[in-house]
Amino acid sequence: MTEHVFTAAGIRALDVRLDAAGLLELAMEEAGRASAAALLDLAAGRPGPLALLAGGGANGGDALVAARHLHAAGREVQVLAAPGTHPLTQRNRERLAAVGVEVQRLSAAAVRALPPVAAWADGLLGTGVSGELRGELAGAVQALNARAGQGSGEPVLALDLPSGLPADRASAPPLTVQATRTLALSGYKPAHLFGEAAERCGPVALARLAVPPAWADAEAKATRPSDTELGAWLPRRTASTHKGTAGRVWVVGGSAGMEGAPAMAGVGALRAGAGLVTLHSEAELPLPMPELMRTRHADLGAWLAREQPRPDALALALGMGLGPQAPALARVALSWNIPTVLDADALQPELSGLGHSRCLWTPHPGEAARLLECTVAEVTADPLSAAATLQQRYGGVVVLKGGPSVVAWAGGLSVSRGGHPGMASAGMGDTLAGILAALLAAGMDSRQAAQAGVRLHARAGERAAQRFGYGLSASDVAAELGGAWADLSGPV
Ligand SMILES: NC(=O)C1=CN([C@@H]2O[C@H](COP(=O)(O)OP(=O)(O)OC[C@H]3O[C@@H](n4cnc5c(N)ncnc54)[C@H](OP(=O)(O)O)[C@@H]3O)[C@@H](O)[C@H]2O)[C@@H](O)CC1
Numbered sequence: 001m002t003e004h005v006f007t008a009a010g011i012r013a014l015d016v017r018l019d020a021a022g023l024l025e026l027a028m029e030e031a032g033r034a035s036a037a038a039l040l041d042l043a044a045g046r047p048g049p050l051a052l053l054a055g056g057g058a059n060g061g062d063a064l065v066a067a068r069h070l071h072a073a074g075r076e077v078q079v080l081a082a083p084g085t086h087p088l089t090q091r092n093r094e095r096l097a098a099v100g101v102e103v104q105r106l107s108a109a110a111v112r113a114l115p116p117v118a119a120w121a122d123g124l125l126g127t128g129v130s131g132e133l134r135g136e137l138a139g140a141v142q143a144l145n146a147r148a149g150q151g152s153g154e155p156v157l158a159l160d161l162p163s164g165l166p167a168d169r170a171s172a173p174p175l176t177v178q179a180t181r182t183l184a185l186s187g188y189k190p191a192h193l194f195g196e197a198a199e200r201c202g203p204v205a206l207a208r209l210a211v212p213p214a215w216a217d218a219e220a221k222a223t224r225p226s227d228t229e230l231g232a233w234l235p236r237r238t239a240s241t242h243k244g245t246a247g248r249v250w251v252v253g254g255s256a257g258m259e260g261a262p263a264m265a266g267v268g269a270l271r272a273g274a275g276l277v278t279l280h281s282e283a284e285l286p287l288p289m290p291e292l293m294r295t296r297h298a299d300l301g302a303w304l305a306r307e308q309p310r311p312d313a314l315a316l317a318l319g320m321g322l323g324p325q326a327p328a329l330a331r332v333a334l335s336w337n338i339p340t341v342l343d344a345d346a347l348q349p350e351l352s353g354l355g356h357s358r359c360l361w362t363p364h365p366g367e368a369a370r371l372l373e374c375t376v377a378e379v380t381a382d383p384l385s386a387a388a389t390l391q392q393r394y395g396g397v398v399v400l401k402g403g404p405s406v407v408a409w410a411g412g413l414s415v416s417r418g419g420h421p422g423m424a425s426a427g428m429g430d431t432l433a434g435i436l437a438a439l440l441a442a443g444m445d446s447r448q449a450a451q452a453g454v455r456l457h458a459r460a461g462e463r464a465a466q467r468f469g470y471g472l473s474a475s476d477v478a479a480e481l482g483g484a485w486a487d488l489s490g491p492v
């Protein structure tokens, strides 16, 4: 099932819909029940009470509901709460009192004074945070981090978000809760997925809540498609498929000293099912697999100018190690209007506006910063917005690579799952460019090819990491593509 990624504004809009339908209170009840279950799981095997911290807003309401469910399950709870500002939070505080649970006033001193606990729930602040933490919440968060970080072993479950962490950004302010785990409510937020913010969350689990899918689709900023959905898009071979119909890929790249990049792209294309892969270069390229074909050109520009796009299924991957002539060659390739992946040296600002519906741009954050004429930090602080802006400026479909990668098309965004930190090594992006070209050559549309190709690559990385760990190389990842394909779509 598709998961959603919401900004804080998206959650506010969703809450307005829930409220209008009389469902917001039920959603808080569900959030609290899921939080109680997640806290029990985190505390499993640890002695002592469960401590719940509640802020004044709806995030605090979730914590108070969780406390009621834990109490009903026979667990000892210690509840520290700020005065309720949200009506549902006040109501749940009254309900907690009615079942006999005492609520202490939240303060840093009260956090420090609690006896050893089995685990903490941080329900101080969720998507409603604005600015740096202030007042008693700042003190309480410092006291919590000090306790949990001082070898007490007391784990912290963040409800929706670690308090103080803005939902929409990958960067993190100096003071936020450092969570052991986070339970995302309704959907993921950008902070759960990217950069330093994701590190403050720890591993993130999702509690969907009973939100109608159409509302989630309407209010989400991005989706996170499941492997089953992506696998269903992958092309299927039949007994009558032959190499000419499986898809033909031309890789155009390489220059003196950069001979490996197009070769890696070629391997990626072959391993992703392309029937015929030819490397075109002015340089003498290595052939890491004898199944690859290679044509050396005296002048790539003159060759491309003479060539006509073939009528048979053909996709281009252009730019890997190509050097300064890449943008001029990319211009010619784009004028052919055939499925094309532009990578590495072909990712240049002068190509702005030239993308078409069958072309993919595959920048890493450094290349994205060059294309957007901004800093890398600006790209990585908000990868969803950066990918959307790139798509608007360049056209076609954009794959902003990273852990995770973002795919942007006209009118939509998706975030990839999985991958492995060992994939931060040379040639990994070249392999991806080849995979994407193979999927385009097999007839997939560019949006689906981008989403499925990025996940195939990430899945192959996960599989290769089981064997090679951090010593992962792009060739190891390519070798796992067949297995990754089977994981997504079942045996071929
Ligand atoms: N559909 C869903 O997913 C559902 C989500 N739900 C939950 O709702 C949560 C969002 O709740 P929310 O909008 O009430 O905001 P929330 O995070 O509690 O913060 C507001 C409070 O924080 C305070 N405050 C703000 N900044 C501050 C600062 N820097 N330093 C100190 N204080 C600061 C602010 O005070 P004020 O600024 O008003 O003085 C106000 O009291 C969401 O994360 C999820 O947990 C479910 O319950 C229902 C369905």
Ligand SMILES: Nc1ncnc2c1ncn2[C@@H]1O[C@H](COP(=O)(O)OP(=O)(O)O)[C@@H](O)[C@H]1O
Pocket (backbone or CB within 6 Å): 363, 364, 401, 402, 403, 404, 405, 418, 419, 420, 421, 422, 423, 424, 425, 426, 427, 428, 429, 430, 431, 432, 457, 458
């Ligand atoms: N930490 C990570 N987690 C998941 N995937 C990653 C991670 N680091 C890098 N990758 C993936 O590896 C690839 C690296 O691409 P790129 O930087 O272009 O490599 P190169 O230019 O060396 O070929 C991208 O597809 C990216 O998504």
